[in-house]
Amino acid sequence: MSEEHELDLVVTSHRQIADQVAQLVLQRPDGGELPKWTPGAHLDLIMEPGLVRQYSLCGEPTDLTRYKIAVLREPKSRGGSRYVHDHLSDGAVVHMRGPRNHFELDPSPRYLFIGGGIGVTPLVPMVAQAVADGADVRIEYGGRSRGSMAYLHELESEYPDRLTVHPQDEVGMIDLDSVLKVPQPDTLIYCCGPEALLQAVEERCSAWPDGALHLERFAPKELGDPIRTESFDVVLERTGKTVTVPPDKSVLEMLDEAGVFTVSSCQEGTCGTCEAVVLEGEVDHRDSLLSPAEQAANDVMYPCVSRAKSARLILDL
Template sequence: MSAPISTPTAQVREFTAELVVRSRTSVADGVVLLDLADPSGAALPRWEPGAHIDLCLENGLTRQYSLCGDFDDHSIWRIGVLLDPNSRGGSKFVHEQLREGCRVRVRGPRNHFQLVEAPRYRFIAGGIGITPILAMVEQVHRTGQDWTLLYGGRTRASMAFADELATRFPGRVTIWPQDERGLLDLETALKDPADDTLVYCCGPEGLLTAVEQHCAHWPAGVLHVERFAAKQITVDDSAALDRFEVVCRRSGVTIEVAAHESILERLEAAGVPITGSCYEGICGTCEARVLEGSPLHRDSVLNDAERDSGSVMMVCVSGSRGERLVLDL
């Protein structure tokens, strides 16, 4: 049950529009829920559990937020935003500036955390990492698969949707506030690999690393994670070249990239139509199809199967193992 090789959609023209904040609700300490709608009332593009959108903010920042509403309701896109105490300006702007009636430029949706079909699921969420899991829980509940959710947070008051989940799904949802119960008991939750079961996890890096360690003895491809920040990845750069060539087949543009340079930034400078967002290898916006060559992956998006296939790459952080890459750009 390994994840399917992703089909890149990044350089297909994405939906981009100025949406209005239809409603804003505080749902936990430091967490606001925003409902975004087309000002004219037009339907928004369909999305699937695990998808996220970009908010292109007036302060020049672009931030990604998971869609967490009803995926059958095409009148709004709902996101939950945590005010990060170490905010570099994104969540702070949302909390301080985006009120009901405000407009914000939005791009997407995009999905690199797709819900793969399976008989059983174990969902694990930490803090605001509950947002992409919400739609997944709804989907598998509707279709009748077996599932459980282990949901942790600093305090019960900081855990958005905790009471709603516990009340609606008794016996399936375990709420685990750290100040009441300590750290999540991952040893018990993940001790024995379960047949035909996928594990989905989203949350802070400490949780993701711990879950990866506890799932090390599970079959390959079982664990699916989504990160808020770039993972510390050890990459063997011994095969990296001082310079390599990138050929953009559709654009007819060829660029030369030095080892210390970003392919994405060089493409942007050359006028190649491509969209970037995080520039850290975590959002998947700049995904490109590889037609020839061998990418040197440094992103935090692709799974092992996708890396091994060499068919796609995140050009903001990844490089080349050979002298020439040909991309479908």
């Protein structure tokens, strides 16, 4: 797991860049250099006690004087996007944790980027990196309307021959059947957006090579019941403690009850903050981060949601 950084940042710019989308520029109060990041990374913003949200970095990874995020004001906000829009004005100070990247841009000669709405934010620096590396790049970008689509003008200006725009009120949804019908060799797909888009892309990529599709989710995907309905033990290798996890509690909850501090954030398997290394045992992976191949490797788990298939897990904690 990459090193975690925590520091206060000051908002040096807050402006509307699309309908209900605010862009924030964040810098250190002393103007110093920020932790390094790579395309696909996100930050935890800790805005007030109990209010922690993850936002993708969408600026220039080479410019470590500032971080840039873009946040959609959600109509049914649970508090995060509303706080960003209403309270994080110029001069406001907010605590951050990260950056963290579970959506890394893997090397490839060809990429297909599919963005839906605010899901374009992690793709913006990815596209720039892929183009700079000389890859063949296609971008399919959909949104409710042109006015709601963040960074549309920049993408149209910089990549006019690589970008196809799908404003829903003009042309309807992205024609995924056409875009994904024929698997393309040596092509990686990166997609971020609402869950309906991600599910539709997953379905249409079933015939593509394993590992071709990379997704980032805003919300956890729906899962059935856990595989193991009985309690199981979690052995903590570093401390020698053994924690029993009952059916109605998460591994993370039981770690907390045992006094084992584990950094966590989303509590729903989407941010990756609580990643734990698995030394022994079979994991019932219930996160929305790891690919099927990564889950099959069985070397890390997210104890906020994932459980055990076996009677015992040994974690590097």
